Amino acid sequence: MRGDPGPGLADRRPDATPRPGAARRPGAIRRLAGLGGLLAAEWRAYRLLVRVAFREAAQYRTSLALRSLTEAVATVLDLATIGILFAHLPALAGFSLAEVAFLYGTSALAFAVAEAFVGPVDRLGWHIRDGRFDVVLIRPVGVLVQTATMAFAPQRVARVAQPAVVVVVSAVALPVQWGLDRIALASGMIVCGALIAASAFVATAAVLFVAPDATVAVSASTQGSALAARYPMTVYGHHLALLLTIVLPIGFVSWLPALYILGRPDPLGLPTFLRFASPAVALLTAGAAAFAWRAGVRRYRGTGS
Amino acid sequence: MRTGAHQAGYGRRDAAWPGRVAAAAPFPGGYVTAALLPEARSWWAVAAASARAQVAYRATVAASVLSNVTLTVLRGYLALAVWTARPGLAGYDSARAVTFVVLGQALTTTFAVFGGMIDVPWRVESGAIVVDLARPFGFLRWWLAREIGRAAVFGVSRAVPAGLVGAALFGVRPPGSAAAALGFAASLPLALLAGFGIRYLVALTAFWITDVRGALAVSSLALMFFSGAVLPLTIFPGTFGAVARALPFAAVVQVPMDIYLRPRGGAGIGIQLAFQAAWVAVLMAASHLATSRALRRLVVQGG
Numbered sequence: 001m002r003g004d005p006g007p008g009l010a011d012r013r014p015d016a017t018p019r020p021g022a023a024r025r026p027g028a029i030r031r032l033a034g035l036g037g038l039l040a041a042e043w044r045a046y047r048l049l050v051r052v053a054f055r056e057a058a059q060y061r062t063s064l065a066l067r068s069l070t071e072a073v074a075t076v077l078d079l080a081t082i083g084i085l086f087a088h089l090p091a092l093a094g095f096s097l098a099e100v101a102f103l104y105g106t107s108a109l110a111f112a113v114a115e116a117f118v119g120p121v122d123r124l125g126w127h128i129r130d131g132r133f134d135v136v137l138i139r140p141v142g143v144l145v146q147t148a149t150m151a152f153a154p155q156r157v158a159r160v161a162q163p164a165v166v167v168v169v170s171a172v173a174l175p176v177q178w179g180l181d182r183i184a185l186a187s188g189m190i191v192c193g194a195l196i197a198a199s200a201f202v203a204t205a206a207v208l209f210v211a212p213d214a215t216v217a218v219s220a221s222t223q224g225s226a227l228a229a230r231y232p233m234t235v236y237g238h239h240l241a242l243l244l245t246i247v248l249p250i251g252f253v254s255w256l257p258a259l260y261i262l263g264r265p266d267p268l269g270l271p272t273f274l275r276f277a278s279p280a281v282a283l284l285t286a287g288a289a290a291f292a293w294r295a296g297v298r299r300y301r302g303t304g305s
Numbered sequence: 306m307r308t309g310a311h312q313a314g315y316g317r318r319d320a321a322w323p324g325r326v327a328a329a330a331p332f333p334g335g336y337v338t339a340a341l342l343p344e345a346r347s348w349w350a351v352a353a354a355s356a357r358a359q360v361a362y363r364a365t366v367a368a369s370v371l372s373n374v375t376l377t378v379l380r381g382y383l384a385l386a387v388w389t390a391r392p393g394l395a396g397y398d399s400a401r402a403v404t405f406v407v408l409g410q411a412l413t414t415t416f417a418v419f420g421g422m423i424d425v426p427w428r429v430e431s432g433a434i435v436v437d438l439a440r441p442f443g444f445l446r447w448w449l450a451r452e453i454g455r456a457a458v459f460g461v462s463r464a465v466p467a468g469l470v471g472a473a474l475f476g477v478r479p480p481g482s483a484a485a486a487l488g489f490a491a492s493l494p495l496a497l498l499a500g501f502g503i504r505y506l507v508a509l510t511a512f513w514i515t516d517v518r519g520a521l522a523v524s525s526l527a528l529m530f531f532s533g534a535v536l537p538l539t540i541f542p543g544t545f546g547a548v549a550r551a552l553p554f555a556a557v558v559q560v561p562m563d564i565y566l567r568p569r570g571g572a573g574i575g576i577q578l579a580f581q582a583a584w585v586a587v588l589m590a591a592s593h594l595a596t597s598r599a600l601r602r603l604v605v606q607g608g
Contacts, residue, residue, distance in 0.1 A: 067519040074523045077530045087542045089390050126427070153518060211364030216419065220372035228379055235386040236379065 045141045049149035050117075057154040068158035075162040078108065078230075095232045098173040099262055105166030106186070107229035107254040110193030111222075112159040118198045120151040121205040122219050128212040134302050143297050144202065174262065182261050185276070189257035192278035193229075196253050199282070199289035200225055206289075209296030229253045234267045241268055252281040347442060348450045355454030359462075366462050369414075373467035377410045381475045395539035396568030404478045405537055405562050407471030411464035412558045413534040415456050416500035420525025422455060423448055423504050426511035429603075438600065445505070445596045452501045481567040488574035492561040495581035499556035502588025503528060509592075512599035533559030539568065553584040 057064045082104055086097045095103070124147050127133045136146050167190075176182065204218045211217075225248070233241040233255050245251030245268065252274075259266055260275040360366065384406045388399035397405065413419065425448065428434040440447055471477065480486040507524040511517045529535055531554035538559045541549045549555065560577050572580075 067516075070519055070523050074526045077526050080530070081535055084536055084541055085387060088394055088540060089387065092390070093386050130431075151518075155519060207364070207368055211362050211368055213362040213365040214368040216421070217365065217368035217372045220369070220376060220419065224372060224375045224379060227376070231383060231386075236382040240378065240382065 042142045042145050046145045046149065049141075049145065050152060053149060053152035054154050064155060067155035071155045072158040072161045075108075075112070075159050079104070079162065079166065082230075093232045093234045094267075098170050098175075099258075100231065101166055101170035102174060102262070103232060103254050103258050104230045105163050105170050106190055106258060107193060107226065108163035109160065109167055109190055110253050111197045111226040111229070112163055113190075113194040114197035114201055115222075116156040116160060118148045118201050119156060120149065120153065121147050121202055122208070122215055122222070123147075123151040124205050125208040125212040125215040125218075126151075128208065128300070128302075131302065133300070137297075137300075144293055147205075176261065176263055185257050186261055189254060189278055192282040193253035195282040196249055196278070196285050197222075197225070199285035203285075203289040203292040206292040206296035209300050225250050229255065232267075238268065245270065249281045249285055252278045348446075348453070351442065351447060351450035352454035352457070355451035356458045357454075359455055359458040369459075369463050370466045373410065373414050373463045374470045377407055377467045377471040378474065380406045380410060381471055385475070395537055396571065397537070397539075397566065400476060400478050401566050401568065402537075403471075403475040405566060407468055407475060407477050408565065409534060409537075409558050409562055410471065411460075411468040412496065412561060413529075413532070414463045414467070415460040416496055416557050417455070417459065417504065418500060418528050418532050418534045418557055420504060420507070420528055421521055423452070423501075423508040425505075425508040426517040426521070429511040434603070438603070444600060445592055448505060448508075449501060452505075453497070456497055478566070480565050484574060485565055485567050488564040488578060489561055492564050492578060492581055495578065495585050496557050496561050498585045499553055499581060499588060500528075500532075502585065502592050503553060503557075505592050506588070506595060509595050509599050512603060528554055528557070531555065532557040533562065537562070539563075539571075553588060556581040556584045 082097075082100060085092060086100070090096075092100055121144070124133075127136070127147070127150065136143055136150075139146060167186075171178070171186070201222055204221050207214055207218060228236070228244050229250050233245060233251055235241075236244060241251075245255065256266075256270070256275045257278055266272070266275075381403050384402045385399060388394060388397065388402040392398060394402075425434065425437075428437060437444060437447060442450075468477070480489055503524070507520055508517070510520050514520065531538070531549050531552050533555060534557075538546065538550045538555055540546075550559065560581050563571050564574050564577050567574075571577075
């Protein structure tokens, strides 16, 4: 891990001078290409900053190992909640233990991945309150990338372990034929679910630009969405289930694709194609989150401290 | 805005300085009143300053109300689903179960069961803790007084609106009897002290370890799970359940709710209050000890 530090940020940014030929392209395509280049540069900066955080943490290996272990063990409490419920019930809203475990595992895995990689954005409120945010705006890296990495906690990645195990164990326990369709959908739903969860994190964190003290409320609402995604939607009654599925896209994290995998009819009577709509929904929510974040950055005013 | 609120608070606190007030006028109630009144005024001033800082950001309050309502509604429906499938589980009917959830969520937010809310770690990190040490009010007392102010604001601004929505949606049962109502009222200050003691001890670890975020994350999960905020501890099975019900976390949500609901087979109100009081005594003694240890080992770098 401790090899050469690698090229710095400045070396990795795309050239300021446009490549020959770029100037001759029509406007829309050029703008799209510019956006693509920008995204690639941001992604490189993000990877670099995350690697720095890991290398920093690796200086104290025992400490990192211990912290990762405690994070991983702490997530077991979520699983214990489901275990305790099923100690008293044969089924929850008609869903068996293996089915609820699959719903929990896939959604918890998506949320854990999002939490590990963009979770620190909810520290934005602290940065604003302590007057550390002005500096972020003048650095040549995107605000989102910086906020997501400023308080990056490598041990958070350990939270992925337990839901991943639950997904595998429950997938084996489910009484379904694991064909190519189900495997593809299951892996796709985790990727799209992580993207939807990350978008939810970013969009709610954008509230902190207006209300920098609301860190607790922001983390409570992300916890709320993780909680909502964990159980069969029918638990929440017809209207709330529709709200959670259609208006807030929480149902697309695991509920709708999982219905296909479990081979169940939709208790809410939604059209079947929605079970495969998670990628489109993920793109839409990512767009909405980007919009909310940009609106937040534009509204930002220093606290003067 | 926040700075303004703080300054206003400090101004008020100066006026209520113990020495100055005691010297101002002889009180008719004699020496005891003369000694207690300034003390009470200082507590009031610190708590009020903390409360004002909490209401400074209106948008924050709005966001918190929204998230509290969301959690109340989600947990309420989950409890309904469980108790419809298994009526009478843990001695609750479904009306009692949703009451547990709605009021339990109100206690959760009032007593900050979600963890944190004591700024010691960040102040140790930034060195601002020095200012706290210089206050002529006592370190532990300062943070406890601030906690009282915070709990009052969270209770009124978050717990009450979320509780009203929960009550409108699911219905909340009144306490089982007059004794239950009185016992519940008496258990609330004890729950506040227990919740504060646990979080204060966690916050103090900042004096020994450099990065408290791990400790904070783990403690908040443990506090949520073992206080009864996620599920009533009475449905935890076997020895695991017995251990969970004996831990100090239970004093924050589970015990007040047991006193309020009086489920069949539950312990008497007196025993429940004694359980809380015993843990509060232990936690406060530990907090006192840890405070003096922590302050003795503090070294602040730079200036």
